[in-house]
C-alpha cells in the first residue's frame with residue numbers, strides 16, 4: 001500500500017486509509033463520512049441494528065488515556081458493523097511491565113488485527129503507530145494529546161448539520177480552553193472545510209494558542225460580545241490535566257466570565273444549539289440549567305457518535 005507522503009492518511013487513489021486528523025483532508029472526504037453516517041443513523045434506530053460490513057474483521061480499541069464516550073461508541077459502532085472487538089485493558093496489559101507502545105501494537109498486529117483505534121496522551125502517537133503497522137492495517141486517532149480528535153470533530157459536524165442543515169449560513173462560537181483542546185482544533189478544521197463563514201473563539205488570553213488567528217477564527221475575550229447572534233455554541237472542558245502552571249485564578253472565576261449560563265445564552269440566536277464534547281464540568285464551563293435545557297444537544301451528540309464511527313470504520317475497511 002503506497003500512502004501519499006504529503007498526507008499519510010490517504011492512499012494513492014486519494015482515499016482514506018487512516019484517520020489521524022481532519023487537517024489537510026479534502027472536504028469531499030468529510031462529506032463522504034457525514035453522508036455515510038446519515039445512512040447508518042437509520043440502522044441504529046432499527047430493531048436489528050447490525051450490518052455485515054466488517055464481518056470477520058478484528059478491531060482493537062487501544063485507550064492509553066481514560067474515555068467514556070469515544071471508547072464505548074467505537075465498540076458499539078464496530079459491533080454494529082459485525083466486527084470482532086477487542087478492548088485492551090491498558091492498566092493490566094504488559095505496558096505496566098515496560099513494554100513500548102510499538103511492541104504492544106506489533107504483538108496485537110501478530111494476532112491479525114485489521115484496525116487500531118488509538119487514544120493517547122502524547123500528541124502524534126497514532127501517527128507513530130500508523131507509520132509502523134503493516135500496510136493493510138488501518139489506524140484511527142481517538143484523541144491524541146492536545147493535537148486532534150477527528151471523530152469528535154466529525155460527530156459535532158453531523159450534529160450541527162442535523163439541526164442547522166447548511167454550514168454556509170452559520171455563525172459558530174467555540175468557548176473555553178482552546179489552548180489545550182484537541183477537540184477545538186478538529187472542530188475549527190472541519191467547520192472551515194465545510195464552508196462555515198464565521199468561526200469565533202471565546203477564551204481568556206491564557207487559554208488561547210498564540211497563533212490562533214492563523215486558523216481563520218475571530219477572537220473574543222468577552223463572552224457576552226462573542227455570543228451575540230451565534231447559531232451554535234460549542235463549549236469545551238477545562239483540560240486541567242494538560243495545564244502547566246496557574247493559567248486561571250480559580251474555577252469559580254472562570255465560570256463567572258466564561259461559564260455558559262441561561263442569561264449569557266440569551267445573547268445567541270433564539271434557536272441556537274449548545275454542544276459539549278464531554279465530560280462536562282457542571283458549574284465550571286456550563287451551568288446545569290443550560291446543559292439539561294431545551295437548547296442543549298449534548299446527548300444527541302453522543303448518539304450521533306455511533307453513526308460517525310460506523311461510517312469511518314466502514315469507509316476505511318472498504319479502501
Ligand code: CP
Nearest residue numbers: 067068069070277278
Ligand atoms: N468527548 C470525548 O472524547 O469523551 P471521552 O473522553 O469520554 O471519550
